[in-house]
Every structure is written in C-alpha cells, then in structure tokens.
Amino acid sequence: MTVAELPWALDGRGLQLIRVPSLALHALGGDNATLAMELEPNLLTPYLLGEECQGLWRYRSKQISGNPLDSAWITRIAVDARTSTPVGLAGFHGRPDARGMVEIGYRIDPAFGDWATHELPSRYFSTSRVANPKCTSFERPSARTTSHREI
Template sequence: MTITSSPWVHPEPSQSQLHLDVVPENVLHALAAGESASFVPRFVSPYLAGPECLSLWRMRSGQIVDTPTDAPWITRLMVDPRVTAPVGVAGFHGAPDDTGMVEVGYRVDPLLRRRGYARRSLETLLAVAQGHPDVRTVRASISPENTASRALVSSYGFVETGEQWDEEDGLEIIFEVSAG
C-alpha cells in the first residue's frame, strides 16, 4: 500500500462517515503564518485557526518543506460530512522511521469532544498503519493528565513503554501497539 493524498476513510463505513483529508499545502502554510481569515469553513474552524493549534501548523509547515515525502502522512482534517467545518485534526507525525514506527496524533475541537471523533480517527489511523507494509509499530505519546486519551489508546491494545520529555508539551507517557 502506498500512502496517497486521498482521504482516509473509516475501516467500517457503516459505523462512521468520518474521513481524514489532507490539509492542502497552501492552507497549511497560511495557517502556520496565522493567515486563515480568508479560508472557507471547509478547511478551518475557529479552533483550528486559533492559538491552540498555531504551533502544530508551524511545525507541520516546516516539516513538509524539509521532508516533502511526509506530507501525505501528517496532520489531516477530521471531516464529518454532517458538520460544516472540520471537527479536529488527526494523522501521523511522519512517515515510518527506520524501525517501522509511526506516531499518531489527534485533536478534537473542545466544543465537539465526547462524540467519538478521536475514537473513529484512531481506528482510521490504525487501519492505515496496519495496511502499510513498512509500519510495524504505532506509538502514541500522551500527557499523564490526559486521562481520556490514555483510556482511548489503552482500549485499542496500546501498552505503556516509557516516558519522554517534549519541549512543547512537557512530560509524555509513551504507548505502543503492534501494527500487525
């Protein structure tokens, strides 16, 4: 399986119409520059254009300039066809590393949490990882205080493997699961 810019759909479309769409490169760079006012709701919501997500856009914008092959892997828009604007973002932190590890990340608009969007996005990301021959391990790094996210990954077989210090987010607990 090759990773493309096509939308990633939920592995059980009868359960969820949520899909993960690539953020167009011009939109990604504009969000990183704080220039989102002209975008239609199809690409941004107040949350995605707000200060909580600015460092994410800056990081990913720089990443695809430095490593263009990461573009189809990284942060995608969570799209629920019943909602006007994206409900959040989800994707991998990049292409698989030399050991076959990919790390998942997801954020849901605080006004839309507790509706299953993170769960459905994680299911989609796991299906993508399982379908790619270069992926052997899926990782999630989560703040110790984020009990909802820790419970979510644990429910999909992720196990705690250690901890790390993230310059932006502080202490994170590392969870991993086999992609096989």
C-alpha cells in the same frame, strides 16, 4: 494510489481525515488565516484557525519544508463524513521510520467533546481505537506499528 491521494477513513467512525494542501498548510504556519480560509474555506473552523492550533501548524509547515515526503503523512483535518463538519485534527507525526513505526496524534475541537476529561464522542474516535491499526482504514503498508499521543 499513493498514501496522499484520497481522504483516510476510520472504520465505523464516520470520520474522514482530509489532507491539508501544502499552500494552505504554509499559510496556517505563517499565521495567515485570511489566505488559509481563501484556500480551504470548507475545512477550516475558528478552532483550527485559533491559538490552540497555531503552534502545530507552524511546526508542520517547517516540517514539510525540510522533509517534503512527510507531507502525505502528517496532520489532517478530521471531518464528520455524515455532516461534512470539521471536528478536529488527526494524522501521523511523519512517515514511518526504519522500523515501520509511526506516531499518531489527534485533537478534537472542544465543541465536539470534553477534551479536558477525554470524554470524546464515540462516534469519532478514542485513543484505543485510533492506536489500533487493525481498527483503522488509514493503516498504511509501510507503517507496521503505531504509537499515539494527543497533540
């Protein structure tokens, strides 16, 4: 199994991180919401298609065009595994560097938490939970240390 084959899961959080296929990612990066929705109708929400996420999609689309090996590591759709509801984004900013360092980024749709005050629902994840690789099953052998920030 490679890093990209299956959704990643956060232990005890009921959250899966689903990889955005390259075609859909490039459609999102090109501000083509219609094509993106045709490609991934069950993963994309108004929030994920909205203005707040557009810059991120553009950046990630350019990133994997220049560094295709990053595609397995970057931003994924965060889905509540119990309801199959997309609730935000999470993932690494790229593959591990020479030291084995990865940076984790995430954002939650405001409909699922008060983003402004960082009151994220405990059933999903918090900064301390995501930043501790021992607490996550999306830990990867080549990623030996993590850094995190909200994206």
